[in-house]
Amino acid sequence: xxxxxxDDLIEIIEKEGNIENIPKTLxxxxxxxxxxxxxxxxxxxxxxxxxxxxxxxxxxxxxxxxLSAQKDSDVETPGVDDxxxxxxxxxxxxxxxxxxxxxxxxxxxxAKAKIIEFVQKRSFYKVSVEVLFDVEPDEIDIKIxxxxxxxxxxxxxxxxxxxxxxxxxxxxxSHIDAPGKLADLVASNLNLKVADAQALLEITDxxxxxxxxxxxxxxxxxxxxxxxxxxxxxxxxxxxxxxDYYLREQVKAIHRELGESDDKLAELAEYxxxxxxxxxxxxxxxxxxxxxxxxxxxxxxxxxxxxxxxYLDCIVELPWNKSTKDSLDIKKAKTVLDQNHFGLNxxxxxxxxxxxxxxxxxxxxxxIICFVGPPGxxxxxxxxxIAKSMKRKFYRVSLGxxxxxxxIRGHRRTYIGALPGRILQGLRQCGTANPVFMLDEIDxxxxxxxxxxxxxxxEALDPEQNxxxxxxxxxxxxxxxxVLFVLTANQADTIPSPLLDRMELIYISGYTRQEKIEIAxxxxxxxxxxxxxxxxxSIHVSPKAMASIVSEYTLEAGLRGLExxxxxxxxxxxxxxxxxxxxxxxxxxQNLAKYLGPPQxxxxxxxxxSQVGLATGLAWTEAGGEHLYIETSIFPGKGEMQLTGxxxxxxxxxxxxxxxxxxANQDDFGIEKExxxxxxxxxxxxxxxxxxxxxxxxxxxxxxxxxxxxxIKVSNRVGMTGEISLxxxxxxxxxxxxxxxxxxxxxxxxxxxxxxxxxxxxDIPKAVKSKxxxxxxxDVKEVLEIALEKAAVEPPxxxxxxxxxxxxxxxxxxxxxxxxKKAKQ
Ligand code: ADP
Numbered sequence: 001x002x003x004x005x006x007d008d009l010i011e012i013i014e015k016e017g018n019i020e021n022i023p024k025t026l027x028x029x030x031x032x033x034x035x036x037x038x039x040x041x042x043x044x045x046x047x048x049x050x051x052x053x054x055x056x057x058x059x060x061x062x063x064x065x066x067l068s069a070q071k072d073s074d075v076e077t078p079g080v081d082d083x084x085x086x087x088x089x090x091x092x093x094x095x096x097x098x099x100x101x102x103x104x105x106x107x108x109x110x111a112k113a114k115i116i117e118f119v120q121k122r123s124f125y126k127v128s129v130e131v132l133f134d135v136e137p138d139e140i141d142i143k144i145x146x147x148x149x150x151x152x153x154x155x156x157x158x159x160x161x162x163x164x165x166x167x168x169x170x171x172x173x174s175h176i177d178a179p180g181k182l183a184d185l186v187a188s189n190l191n192l193k194v195a196d197a198q199a200l201l202e203i204t205d206x207x208x209x210x211x212x213x214x215x216x217x218x219x220x221x222x223x224x225x226x227x228x229x230x231x232x233x234x235x236x237x238x239x240x241x242x243x244d245y246y247l248r249e250q251v252k253a254i255h256r257e258l259g260e261s262d263d264k265l266a267e268l269a270e271y272x273x274x275x276x277x278x279x280x281x282x283x284x285x286x287x288x289x290x291x292x293x294x295x296x297x298x299x300x301x302x303x304x305x306x307x308x309x310x311y312l313d314c315i316v317e318l319p320w321n322k323s324t325k326d327s328l329d330i331k332k333a334k335t336v337l338d339q340n341h342f343g344l345n346x347x348x349x350x351x352x353x354x355x356x357x358x359x360x361x362x363x364x365x366x367x368i369i370c371f372v373g374p375p376g377x378x379x380x381x382x383x384x385x386i387a388k389s390m391k392r393k394f395y396r397v398s399l400g401x402x403x404x405x406x407x408i409r410g411h412r413r414t415y416i417g418a419l420p421g422r423i424l425q426g427l428r429q430c431g432t433a434n435p436v437f438m439l440d441e442i443d444x445x446x447x448x449x450x451x452x453x454x455x456x457x458x459e460a461l462d463p464e465q466n467x468x469x470x471x472x473x474x475x476x477x478x479x480x481x482x483v484l485f486v487l488t489a490n491q492a493d494t495i496p497s498p499l500l501d502r503m504e505l506i507y508i509s510g511y512t513r514q515e516k517i518e519i520a521x522x523x524x525x526x527x528x529x530x531x532x533x534x535x536x537x538s539i540h541v542s543p544k545a546m547a548s549i550v551s552e553y554t555l556e557a558g559l560r561g562l563e564x565x566x567x568x569x570x571x572x573x574x575x576x577x578x579x580x581x582x583x584x585x586x587x588x589x590q591n592l593a594k595y596l597g598p599p600q601x602x603x604x605x606x607x608x609x610s611q612v613g614l615a616t617g618l619a620w621t622e623a624g625g626e627h628l629y630i631e632t633s634i635f636p637g638k639g640e641m642q643l644t645g646x647x648x649x650x651x652x653x654x655x656x657x658x659x660x661x662x663x664a665n666q667d668d669f670g671i672e673k674e675x676x677x678x679x680x681x682x683x684x685x686x687x688x689x690x691x692x693x694x695x696x697x698x699x700x701x702x703x704x705x706x707x708x709x710x711x712i713k714v715s716n717r718v719g720m721t722g723e724i725s726l727x728x729x730x731x732x733x734x735x736x737x738x739x740x741x742x743x744x745x746x747x748x749x750x751x752x753x754x755x756x757x758x759x760x761x762x763d764i765p766k767a768v769k770s771k772x773x774x775x776x777x778x779d780v781k782e783v784l785e786i787a788l789e790k791a792a793v794e795p796p797x798x799x800x801x802x803x804x805x806x807x808x809x810x811x812x813x814x815x816x817x818x819x820x821k822k823a824k825q
Contacts, residue, residue: 019110022064022131023062026064027065028066028115028118030070030078031070035194036109037185037201038088038184039109040088040184041106043104044106046104047102050123052103053124054125055105064089064090065092066113067087067088067090067109068084069198070083071083071084073194080121085114086113086115086202087112087201088110088111089112090107092106093106093107112201113129114129114130116130133204150214152173152182154214179207179209183212184209187213190216190220200213200216271316272289272292275292275312280315280321283476284476291308291311295312307413311473314424314428315474322433323433327390328355330352332389333390337382340381341382342523347508355389355390365481368461368503368504370492370506371489371506371508374509374510374556375622377508377509377511377557378508383438393430393436395427395429395438397422398440398441399442399445399453400441401444406451408423408453409421409459410424413475420474424471433482438488442457443491443492457499466480509737510624511557511741513550513745520562520566528569531570532570532573538584539584540585541587548592549562553565554601555601557625557738568595610716611716612707613631613707614631616714617630617699617700617701618696618721619742625735625739625745628685629685630701632701634679634680634682636680639679640680641659642683643683648693648694650693651694651695654695657726659681661724661726661728662702668781669710679709681705695733696722700721702724702783703783703784703788712788712789714788717749718748720752720783720787721733721736721753722754730777730779736760741768748772750772750774754778755776758776761774
């Protein structure tokens with residue numbers, strides 16, 4: 001329609017084609033993609049030779065030509081069956097030959113006709129046709145009127161939707177009052193598919209044709225409405241994008257004007273992206289984005305901006321949503337524990353129980369495990385083994401000496417150089433939200449005016465509270481409930497009690513020499529060999545050498561010193577190999593000194609001989625059990641007592657109680673009445689620089705005092721531990737296992753312990769019991785019976801004593817042996 005002039009059209013429609021004059025045989029031209037309706041004015045480019053000839057020959061037929069639609073437009077040379085049998089007789093109005101040989105023709109549809117026969121097929125088609133007349137209704141009734149109006153209105157709507165000028169066409173349509181003509185005009189403008197248009201053409205009943213056109217029109221209208229909507233949406237979207245783009249460019253330009261570069265914008269965008277990626281809780285995300293916005297408004301090089309940047313860096317690196325998958329295979333866990341640790345059956349068992357419960361009920365908010373024991377006994381490495389067996393990451397933080405609450409809970413961001421607390425720092429480094437988190441030396445936690453770190457720690461550890469642990473720096477809650485906290489301590493007494501309440505203590509008290517030898521052979525030495533790049537086959541340490549390393553080069557409850565000695569040996573061998581020495585390295589007791597120097601601890605008692613006024617006590621220290629000498633001297637004086645050797649109040653009280661007991665029972669020990677008034681007493685505990693305290697040296701003090709007053713020697717092979725009451729009863733003490741191990745290390749052969757500690761003997765390893773004789777006593781007199789040697793004592797210059805009941809004979813054989821050993825070294 002576009003090419004047709006509206007006025008022409010009106011004229012054409014009004015002009016009646018003179019049907020009678022049309023020849024019965026006409027040249028036929030197949031047309032592609034279009035069905036020509038009567039009264040339609042169609043510009044055609046004729047390019048195919050056959051068609052050109054047909055058009056050219058139309059001059060002979062009073063410019064009439066028969067136009068038939070091609071069924072398949074792809075067919076280049078259509079045969080008889082490739083065109084529809086019903087078509088339109090057209091009249092060529094204008095014809096121009098183009099320079100390329102094609103013909104441009106303007107053809108007007110005159111009448112519908114049906115092919116009767118193909119008269120000529122060569123050169124071009126010629127067909128004999130029969131005109132088909134439309135069947136018009138008898139009258140235009142109201143129904144037809146309504147139908148026509150509907151078609152007209154819809155056509156206008158459609159044109160309006162397509163953005164074409166509805167006014168003129170409306171005018172054109174209003175002139176038409178025959179249903180057939182209306183149907184043809186609308187159909188020719190509907191862009192119908194060839195098959196649909198052909199079907200319309202073949203309907204001769206004009207009302208039926210109009211009904212069909214109405215249907216097609218309605219469909220087309222629907223389609224166009226949807227299409228128009230889609231187009232508007234797309235347009236909106238595009239214009240919104242354009243608007244945003246434009247605004248963003250403007251913002252960029254403003255920033256550029258302010259001297260801020262694109263880098264800033266890139267950084268801000270990066271932060272936003274990272275925050276989204278973290279998948280933190282919504283409230284936290286909101287807060288983080290708020291900070292990004294604040295950063296946006298700041299000068300980028302200002303100090304405040306750098307604080308916010310550090311903060312944002314911290315937030316986005318926290319493992320909000322990253323966890324490792326737990327492996328809870330108990331058998332495997334056992335293998336991992338056994339592979340890395342010798343002995344330690346109880347702790348291992350407890351760990352496996354813990355893992356089993358976690359496996360059956362992962363949600364159980366359990367107790368927090370705390371390993372208690374001297375340094376170097378494997379607390380950390382047990383924690384590592386737990387992490388390894390659960391396939392979790394391991395992280396360790398030492399709390400020793402922490403006094404400031406902010407170390408746990410973080411500093412507020414207003415402080416310069418503020419940081420999150422150690423727990424969140426650890427998680428940030430780990431990169432997962434469920435590591436095995438070891439808090440070392442919980443017993444060394446202090447507190448002062450800067451707050452109490454233990455209460456902050458309580459919040460972090462307590463399964464009831466730690467889902468929303470609040471760190472001052474972060475200023476938003478962080479879920480710690482998936483972290484597996486494992487604590488370690490050297491002693492349980494100093495652990496803050498609210499924390500202690502939530503813990504399950506697992507004691508690891510230290511190793512016997514034999515255990516140490518085994519651990520060295522099975523674990524430490526192979527590890528050191530590997531660490532130093534050596535080959536196991538080329539080094540051999542004889543059993544005697546190993547025993548000597550354990551007992552003559554180290555004196556400790558744990559294994560750190562031993563580990564260092566083994567490392568020294570490996571290092572020295574490594575140097576020799578690096579210098580070109582070949583062959584096997586045999587380490588024996590004889591050549592051990594070459595590697596480690598002379599032995600540092602003589603495997604004998606420090607005190608070669610039993611002495612008067614010197615008793616061996618046993619002390620518990622954080623580093624394990626230790627022996628402790630109590631020296632006593634008496635000399636003429638006024639009955640005063642002096643205490644030296646950095647001894648604490650409790651120990652001083654023990655000393656006083658011991659003296660009082662002695663004074664009260666001097667007859668029993670054969671000490672003369674005036675002895676106390678005419679002599680001063682001095683009690684000294686050597687290694688004076690080390691503070692010592694505790695009540696358990698009570699019986700050792702009485703023994704030393706009695707020995708000093710009676711001049712009877714105290715056996716150097718006997719160690720003792722026990723508190724004393726004024727009535728001479730021996731009261732129970734703690735840490736027996738550690739003390740026993742310490743006594744063994746010190747070469748003591750017999751240990752006197754309070755009767756009430758008999759139950760603790762159950763925990764003492766067999767290896768220790770076979771080497772140490774334990775005697776349980778209730779009364780000090782029993783102690784003296786065992787500890788004092790029965791020997792003639794020279795009367796003191798003063799008037800001290802001679803009579804002593806009990807006492808033992810000196811073991812002369814043992815003394816001789818020990819002296820011989822000393823001589824050798
Ligand atoms: P702690 O944490 O108690 O101070 P560590 O765990 O650091 O002690 O242990 C010190 C060293 O001793 C580590 O190399 C550890 O592997 C080793 N170790 C401790 N106990 C054992 C054991 N029972 N079997 C094997 N090696 C052990």
